[in-house]
Amino acid sequence: MLFSPIQVGPFELKHRVVMPPLTRLRADPDDTASALMAEHYTQRASNGGLIIVESAMISIEARAYLGAPGLYDDRHVAGYKRIADGVHSKKGIVFAQLAHNGRASHVDMNGSVPPLGPSVVPLDATVLTPSGWTQVSPGRAATLDDIQRTIRDFRDAARRAFDAGMDGVELHAANGYLLDSFLQDGTNHRSDLYGGSVENRARILLETIHAVASLQGADRVGVRLSPSGEWNGISDSDPEETFGRIAEMLNRYGLAYLHVIEPRVNGDDDHADRTDRRPVASAFLRKHFDGVIIAAGGFDGVGAEAILEHGDADLVAFGRHFTSNPDLPERLRLGLPLTRYDRSAFWGGDARSYTDFLPWREDEAVAA
Numbered sequence: 001m002l003f004s005p006i007q008v009g010p011f012e013l014k015h016r017v018v019m020p021p022l023t024r025l026r027a028d029p030d031d032t033a034s035a036l037m038a039e040h041y042t043q044r045a046s047n048g049g050l051i052i053v054e055s056a057m058i059s060i061e062a063r064a065y066l067g068a069p070g071l072y073d074d075r076h077v078a079g080y081k082r083i084a085d086g087v088h089s090k091k092g093i094v095f096a097q098l099a100h101n102g103r104a105s106h107v108d109m110n111g112s113v114p115p116l117g118p119s120v121v122p123l124d125a126t127v128l129t130p131s132g133w134t135q136v137s138p139g140r141a142a143t144l145d146d147i148q149r150t151i152r153d154f155r156d157a158a159r160r161a162f163d164a165g166m167d168g169v170e171l172h173a174a175n176g177y178l179l180d181s182f183l184q185d186g187t188n189h190r191s192d193l194y195g196g197s198v199e200n201r202a203r204i205l206l207e208t209i210h211a212v213a214s215l216q217g218a219d220r221v222g223v224r225l226s227p228s229g230e231w232n233g234i235s236d237s238d239p240e241e242t243f244g245r246i247a248e249m250l251n252r253y254g255l256a257y258l259h260v261i262e263p264r265v266n267g268d269d270d271h272a273d274r275t276d277r278r279p280v281a282s283a284f285l286r287k288h289f290d291g292v293i294i295a296a297g298g299f300d301g302v303g304a305e306a307i308l309e310h311g312d313a314d315l316v317a318f319g320r321h322f323t324s325n326p327d328l329p330e331r332l333r334l335g336l337p338l339t340r341y342d343r344s345a346f347w348g349g350d351a352r353s354y355t356d357f358l359p360w361r362e363d364e365a366v367a368a
């Protein structure tokens with residue numbers, strides 16, 4: 001089924017192999033997506049295949065990782081246009097993930113303000129600053145003005161993504177970053193309109209969807225959730241209730257898709273021992289969400305076919321495998337071996353282990 005077509009928003013995809021957002025920290029010093037990044041994404045584009053570009057920062061306050069691209073200034077449009085043009089030249093579809101890193105930030109990265117969260121809940125995590133990997137700074141609780149400004153920043157960043165020719169945007173509401181930290185009650189202790197009930201905790205996400213959908217329609221907007229994630233110190237006292245209700249609320253919009261991270265991965269790491277943890281995300285959310293579901297986390301070709309056959313997801317994202325297999329859809333289609341990824345080059349660096357992985361046939365030729 002991986003190679004059967006599917007409609008995602010206004011797009012007719014030719015296959016169901018998705019490249020999920022993968023932050024690689026290779027943007028230019030002014031946070032413009034670099035020419036090297038455009039080359040990387042163009043290499044991975046395929047006819048009728050969906051690529052979701054790594055997290056773009058929606059504001060200076062949202063920044064946390066040196067080398068992550070921005071969409072917080074009009075000067076960033078050119079870098080994203082290079083990516084859009086490259087992916088489109090191969091008839092691919094490309095979305096931009098938009099993110100606010102929230103509590104997971106540092107004053108040296110975010111314009112010298114205490115990192116924003118729903119509430120002040122200390123976080124033990126590191127981010128990449130000009131001085132190297134550094135413990136995050138103590139945070140502050142968002143005021144109502146902060147929340148409204150953040151929603152506007154998401155909308156303005158989305159506008160820049162569309163100006164650059166991106167086909168759609170994905171809102172990063174996963175992995176413990178700002179939107180996720182509002183959704184879950186381990187980090188959201190507010191008692192105003194943005195805390196307490198699931199409806200209130202979801203309000204910032206829903207208002208952001210509304211604002212972003214006003215630009216080009218909700219069918220060009222995707223949402224990413226990690227209902228079982230623990231990355232960035234996130235937790236919820238009742239994830240089934242919280243995420244089941246959120247998925248139902250998302251039904252109102254007619255989104256392009258819901259992108260779900262399975263519990264067996266945690267952020268960028270394996271949690272293969274946790275496959276039994278509830279809820280098994282896609283299968284669970286399928287019961288609550290009416291639209292297209294992309295499942296991510298620990299998939300190979302066999303696992304991808306299985307989840308599609310079972311009907312728990314409509315598309316499957318392959319993160320780490322896409323880093324080292326630029327022609328991943330073709331390799332999966334032909335059952336070819338996959339090249340092992342190079343974790344040492346994930347965050348920051350140059351072309352090595354970034355744009356120098358070869359498609360299968362060239363690989364073979366080198367080996368011969």
Ligand SMILES: Cc1cc2nc3c(=O)[nH]c(=O)nc-3n(C[C@H](O)[C@H](O)[C@H](O)COP(=O)(O)O)c2cc1C
Binds near residue numbers: 296
């Ligand atoms: C190097 C790296 C960077 C990542 N960056 C992002 C990101 O920017 N946004 C996001 O939502 N997830 C990010 N993730 C998570 C991946 O999108 C994906 O969910 C995860 O790798 C699990 O899929 P996999 O088992 O196929 O690798 C990242 C993962 C890795 C390994």
